[in-house]
Amino acid sequence: MSFKKQMEETAKKQKSDVVLALDFPYQNPENRTTLLTKSQAILEAVYPYICAVKINHHLVLPLGTFNGVQTLVNAAHDKGLLAIIDCKANDIGNTNQVIAEYYYAAGFDALIANPFVGWEEGLKPIFDVAAKLSRGVILLAYMSHKGAAEGYGQTVVDAKTGKPLLQYFSFAKKALAWGADGVVVGATVPDKIREIHEILREAVPIYSPGIGAQGGKRNAAREAGARYLIVGREITTADKPAEAARKMLPQS
Ligand code: XMP
Secondary structure, eight states: OOHHHHHHHHHHHHTOOEEEEOOOOOOOGGGTHHHHHHHHHHHHHHGGGOSEEEEOHHHHHHHIIIIIIHHHHHHHHHTTOEEEEEEEEOSOHHHHHHHHHHHHHTTOSEEEEOGGGOIIIIIHHHHHHHHHHTOEEEEEEEOSSTTHHHHTTSEEEOTTTOSEEEHHHHHHHHHHHHTOSEEEEOTTOHHHHHHHHHHHTTTSOEEEEOBSTTSBOHHHHHHHTOSEEEEOHHHHTSSSHHHHHHHTSTTO
């Protein structure tokens, strides 16, 4: 089953469109094992209210992929959740392929990649590995931070038509053409979510980070067309993480 379909089914079963970003502030590396304990505790507390877990450098750097992080991927799977690695793969094809192979070997169901590197000798090798292993690829389309306007928001010239085109429109079209399982569009820019949703409709779901800590509003993102919300600090640094996660649900 495709990752896109697995997400649909997991979200339905969990009655949740929330992807937990397992992010914590820097810890002295000597105490890094506490990050694993903390992550396990948060996962245990919030799993009824989420459909997937997203992991990035916050945990890969201190814990390592095949030690701590793989334990968390397995824990997510044991709870019936999916696991996404937010590595924003962004290199030449040969390196991208190895990045994907290692993360998929660690059990991740999907990875996030940056379409700025293009297809040939860029992201194609990732899509090839993903197809072989039945895993997912999610592309950035418009990031949630202010500086995103400098890259994702710039006007470029469409190589095919020679006409001006917004960079994020171009990425949305690439997501369709390349068969991506999702795109990331910041909840901080609901107008961009709406525009990108117009292009993608139900074919490619929108994952939206930037809720709470970055100022994005969960229901505005949903109304604009976000299919899944990615939420980190609003849950991981809350006094009561389970309560914070429950409050993110569409029905709350
Ligand atoms: P917070 O704490 O702000 O964390 O809820 C958000 C999480 O999502 C990541 N993030 C992004 N990932 N495209 C991405 O692929 C984005 O535009 C984006 N903005 C934030 C961030 O690294 C953190 O893990």
